[in-house]
Amino acid sequence: MQQKDFFKDVYEVVRLIPRGRLSSYGAIARYLGATSGARMVGYAMNSAHQQIPPVPAHRVLNRNGLLTGKHHFGSPNQMQLLLESEGIVVENDSVKDFATYFWDPNVELSIE
DNA sequence: ACTTTGACTATAA
């Protein structure tokens, strides 16, 4: 596939994240071929604020399951509210059982 | 064109 914008790939993958699931910047970056482009994914999210169709950025956390980007939402606790709204348990700005909810595009989208 | 920065990750101490 040939996307003009690296961001568009990110948006696409993030949108594919099922409800009630989570993913990490690194996993998405690796799926796109950018093994070390995790920062680029987060950077893309910064542009995804008003992106159409909307990107569930609240489902994308860092490798530690920490809500690193919560400060970029309208309100810092909005991200947590969205996660909790999908059945995710958040404790101290971190996702509980992150590994359980973790959704890896490299695996889920590679089963063919 | 150069410098700074950033929603990251991995390794080391």
Next chain:
DNA sequence: GTTATAGCCAAAG
């Protein structure tokens, strides 16, 4: 367990 440092690459100033 934490804090520090380096590697990473693209967009914005």
